[in-house]
Amino acid sequence: MKTVPLAPYEDNEGNRIEYTGPPSEGVRITFRGSNNTARIHPDAHVRSLEVDFNASNGTFELGANPKRRGFSAQVRVGEDATVRVRDGVSATSKVVISAVEGVTVDIGEDTMFASQNQVRADDGHPIFDVHTGERINIAWERPHLGLTAPFYKPHASTVKKSKYWRRTDPDFSAGRLVDATTPRTPTSRQRPASTARRSVRRVRRLAGRLRSAWAGRAG
Numbered sequence: 001m002k003t004v005p006l007a008p009y010e011d012n013e014g015n016r017i018e019y020t021g022p023p024s025e026g027v028r029i030t031f032r033g034s035n036n037t038a039r040i041h042p043d044a045h046v047r048s049l050e051v052d053f054n055a056s057n058g059t060f061e062l063g064a065n066p067k068r069r070g071f072s073a074q075v076r077v078g079e080d081a082t083v084r085v086r087d088g089v090s091a092t093s094k095v096v097i098s099a100v101e102g103v104t105v106d107i108g109e110d111t112m113f114a115s116q117n118q119v120r121a122d123d124g125h126p127i128f129d130v131h132t133g134e135r136i137n138i139a140w141e142r143p144h145l146g147l148t149a150p151f152y153k154p155h156a157s158t159v160k161k162s163k164y165w166r167r168t169d170p171d172f173s174a175g176r177l178v179d180a181t182t183p184r185t186p187t188s189r190q191r192p193a194s195t196a197r198r199s200v201r202r203v204r205r206l207a208g209r210l211r212s213a214w215a216g217r218a219g
Contacts, residue, residue, distance in 0.1 A: 003030045006040065006049075015053070027051075032147075033058075036077070041065075041087075048072040048094060054146035055079035063087035063109070073097055078122075079151030082106075091117070098122055100146040101153075122146075128156040130165050 002011065006027035009017040013034035021042030027049045029038050033056030045065035049072065053060075058077035061084045065071060069090035075083050078100025084107065085097075091113035099105040103121040122145050129136050133156035143159045145151075150158050 001030060001032050003028055005029075006046075029053075029060075033079075036060075044071070045069065046071050049075070051075045051077065051083075053077050054100070054144075055149075055151045058082070059084075061085065063089070065089070076100070076146055078146035081121075081146075086111075089113075095119065098124070098146070101151065126153045126156075126159060133157060 002015075004017070006019055006024040006029065007017065008019055009015075009029075011031070013031070015031040015034060015036045016038070017029060018037065018039040019042065021040070021044070024046060026046055027040075028051075030050075030052045032052070032054055035056050036053040036058045038051055038053075038060045040060075040062045041064040043064035043066060044062045045068045046062070047070040049062075051060050052075065054076060055078055057080045059082040060075060060077050061082075062071070063086045065088055067088065069088065071085070071089055072091045072094045073085070074094055074096050076096075076098040077083050078098075080102035081099040082104040083097050083099050084104065086107060086109040088110040089107050090111075093115045095113045096118040097105055097107075098118075098120045100122045105119055105121050107119070123137075124146075125144060126135060126141050127137050128134065128141060135154055141156075141159050141162060143153070145153060153159060
């Protein structure tokens with residue numbers, strides 16, 4: 001990992017900074033992988049900027065700001081991802097921008113960010129379906145999408161499952177993970193229904209006996 005200030009830069013891993021403007025103490029760029037590019041316009045106006053290339057083949061671009069409106073951001077660029085901030089973008093306070101797994105976040109020209117904003121193309125951590133292992137919003141796992149290899153995690157097989165994977169449907173047997181193909185057994189939710197049916201049958205039998213006794217007495 002290497003953290004460098006804003007200035008022309010290139011290293012043996014193919015990481016580089018393309019910039020021809022004056023030095024800026026408010027900018028820090030971190031390279032963790034290889035073949036990453038930070039391309040910053042010489043007329044950009046930055047108050048504070050942190051760009052973290054988490055993996056490899058990432059791109060960050062920052063356009064010109066001729067009206068000198070301040071821009072401040074904390075940017076995460078993951079594997080094969082791109083963050084592009086076009087001309088004239090400003091921010092009242094530091095905006096968080098995150099892109100991983102080959103996606104692109106593209107901020108249009110003359111965009112104004114108010115305070116406490118985040119622009120994210122990811123949840124930061126993978127969220128898996130506990131039935132299928134596919135990525136949706138069901139089971140949250142700790143390995144980070146941008147910082148932890150592999151840098152694409154489309155399926156639960158790419159991570160080590162934590163002990164917190166639990167099914168929430170009625171057919172889940174507490175204390176163990178149940179495969180979708182496991183034969184289903186009655187649960188505590190189902191047993192009260194069976195008990196209720198037996199109670200109804202007993203009441204009906206009792207009612208029948210009472211009717212028979214009443215009919216015999218009347219006769």
